[in-house]
Amino acid sequence: MRRPLPMNLQLFAGEKTEKATPKRRQEARKRGQVPQSAEVPSAMVLLGTLLCLLVLGSWFGNRLFGLFGGILEHNLTMEITPGNVFQFFTAYVVQLAWLLGPIFAVALVMAVAAAYFQFGLLFTPVMLKPNLNRLNPITGFRNLFGWRSVVELVKSVLKLAVVGLVVFILLWAERDRFLLLANVPVQQMFAYTADLVARLILFVAVLLFILSLADYAYRRYEHEKSLRMSKQDIKDEHKQAEGDPKVKARIREKQRRFALMRMMQEVPKADVVITNPIHYAVALRYDGATMEAPKVVAKGADYLAIRIREIARAHDVVIVENRPLARTLYERTEIGDTIPADLYHAVAEVLAYVYRLKGRRQA
Numbered sequence: 001m002r003r004p005l006p007m008n009l010q011l012f013a014g015e016k017t018e019k020a021t022p023k024r025r026q027e028a029r030k031r032g033q034v035p036q037s038a039e040v041p042s043a044m045v046l047l048g049t050l051l052c053l054l055v056l057g058s059w060f061g062n063r064l065f066g067l068f069g070g071i072l073e074h075n076l077t078m079e080i081t082p083g084n085v086f087q088f089f090t091a092y093v094v095q096l097a098w099l100l101g102p103i104f105a106v107a108l109v110m111a112v113a114a115a116y117f118q119f120g121l122l123f124t125p126v127m128l129k130p131n132l133n134r135l136n137p138i139t140g141f142r143n144l145f146g147w148r149s150v151v152e153l154v155k156s157v158l159k160l161a162v163v164g165l166v167v168f169i170l171l172w173a174e175r176d177r178f179l180l181l182a183n184v185p186v187q188q189m190f191a192y193t194a195d196l197v198a199r200l201i202l203f204v205a206v207l208l209f210i211l212s213l214a215d216y217a218y219r220r221y222e223h224e225k226s227l228r229m230s231k232q233d234i235k236d237e238h239k240q241a242e243g244d245p246k247v248k249a250r251i252r253e254k255q256r257r258f259a260l261m262r263m264m265q266e267v268p269k270a271d272v273v274i275t276n277p278i279h280y281a282v283a284l285r286y287d288g289a290t291m292e293a294p295k296v297v298a299k300g301a302d303y304l305a306i307r308i309r310e311i312a313r314a315h316d317v318v319i320v321e322n323r324p325l326a327r328t329l330y331e332r333t334e335i336g337d338t339i340p341a342d343l344y345h346a347v348a349e350v351l352a353y354v355y356r357l358k359g360r361r362q363a
Contacts, residue, residue: 020227034119035223039212041114047205048110063099266297268315272354277321281305282329293338294347299330318354
């Protein structure tokens with residue numbers, strides 16, 4: 001009777017210390033459980049949109065001035081009728097689409113790129129199924145005051161503190177310029193303010209992108225930790241994939257038994273059984289009309305050799321003792337193989353002896 005494992009060994013066996021197997025990773029991916037951070041798409045969208053505005057700034061300015069300039073210069077004094085309202089509305093919508101289209105396109109491309117960067121191409125219909133457990137107030141309350149919520153709060157506070165510190169440093173470096181703004185023209189003041197705001201937004205966007213990469217690394221670490229398996233989990237998965245070793249052993253035993261039965265059924269059809277004489281026995285059969293060379297129909301060692309000899313005697317099959325030939329045939333051939341070419345002469349002598357012996361018996 002097997003003794004149960006000690007408590008400390010049981011705990012160690014159930015501890016999740018092993019890396020996830022490819023099968024477990026694939027199943028988690030099908031369920032939509034992939035490492036992802038919501039900070040990466042937002043940071044990349046903000047950075048891409050800002051770069052788009054900086055690169056195409058003059059184009060956006062011309063479009064914007066053209067849109068509002070046309071309204072203020074030409075359309076304020078026009079008579080509005082039910083016939084031209086829809087026409088004006090359509091024209092302004094098209095101009096706004098041309099104005100905002102590049103921004104939306106860049107935002108969409110950056111969002112898709114962020115998703116592909118985190119977990120590649122993935123479409124899981126499982127995530128679209130409604131889950132009523134999300135509406136459970138107890139679960140929501142537990143998540144609100146859980147460890148994950150505390151971690152998210154700390155990350156948000158740290159991110160806000162870092163961004164605030166960077167903005168303060170940039171503004172503090174420009175404090176001397178602020179004092180001189182009272183003595184410059186309004187146009188130059190607005191130009192300086194726009195340049196400062198653009199630099200602030202660019203620095204904040206780059207900083208948020210760096211923080212989002214750190215958050216993604218943390219999410220990936222959490223994901224890998226959640227997928228860890230115990231040694232027992234790996235054994236169970238192996239059993240499910242390959243089958244229970246006990247069942248496979250029983251199947252192999254039955255297959256071996258059936259193979260032995262088929263082999264023993266071929267012994268009575270053999271022409272000769274070459275023996276060692278005790279340890280090995282090889283049964284050969286030869287039909288000159290259908291075979292190019294004699295074929296091994298059965299072979300065995302020890303107990304199987306005894307059984308082959310008993311069946312051969314029961315069915316009047318000739319048994320020839322030839323120790324080197326029996327051992328060589330047993331080691332170099334399998335059941336159903338023809339004998340090697342270098343053994344043709346030795347086997348031919350044995351078959352000739354068998355045929356002479358059978359001829360004497362018939363006479």
